[in-house]
Amino acid sequence: MTIDDKRTDAEKAAPIIGFVVMLDQFMSGWGEAPGRSMFALMVRDCDELERVVRHAKSRGEMKRVHFTPELPSLRRGDHLAVRGPTAARAWY
Numbered sequence: 001m002t003i004d005d006k007r008t009d010a011e012k013a014a015p016i017i018g019f020v021v022m023l024d025q026f027m028s029g030w031g032e033a034p035g036r037s038m039f040a041l042m043v044r045d046c047d048e049l050e051r052v053v054r055h056a057k058s059r060g061e062m063k064r065v066h067f068t069p070e071l072p073s074l075r076r077g078d079h080l081a082v083r084g085p086t087a088a089r090a091w092y
Contacts, residue, residue: 001035001074001075001076001077001078001079001080002078002079002080003071003074003080003082004079004080004081004082005082006081006082006083006084006087006088007042007082007083007084007086007087008084008086008087011042011084011085011086012084014044015044016042016043016044017043017044017045017046017049017069018042018043018049018067018068018069018070019040019041019042019043019067019068019069019070019071019082020040020041020043020049020052020053020056020065020066020067021038021039021040021064021065021066021067021068021071021072022038022039022040022056022062022063022064022065022066023036023037023038023039023062023063023064024037024038024039024061024062025061025062025063035075035076035077035078035079036075036077036078036079037078037079037081038072038074038078038079038080038081039062039080039081039083040071040072040080040081040082040083041056041082041083041084041088041091041092042082042083042084042085043067048092049067051092052091052092053065053067055090055091056091
């Protein structure tokens, strides 16, 4: 299992309400993710949550889009990419 967290130190320290987590169907099963490839975007408030969910659901390769207050548990072979607004501006 691999966690690739590209949030800035300020983003990691900021108060958040949770994460929008999704399964990247295109990337799952190869490369660094022989199991599942998941993508998690931190969200700081309800408005940001709505924008990120709406954008995620509009992308065909992203499946099982959901909100969770904490990062998901990983299994062997899983890859989790964690991003904030700095590294993933287009999602916000």
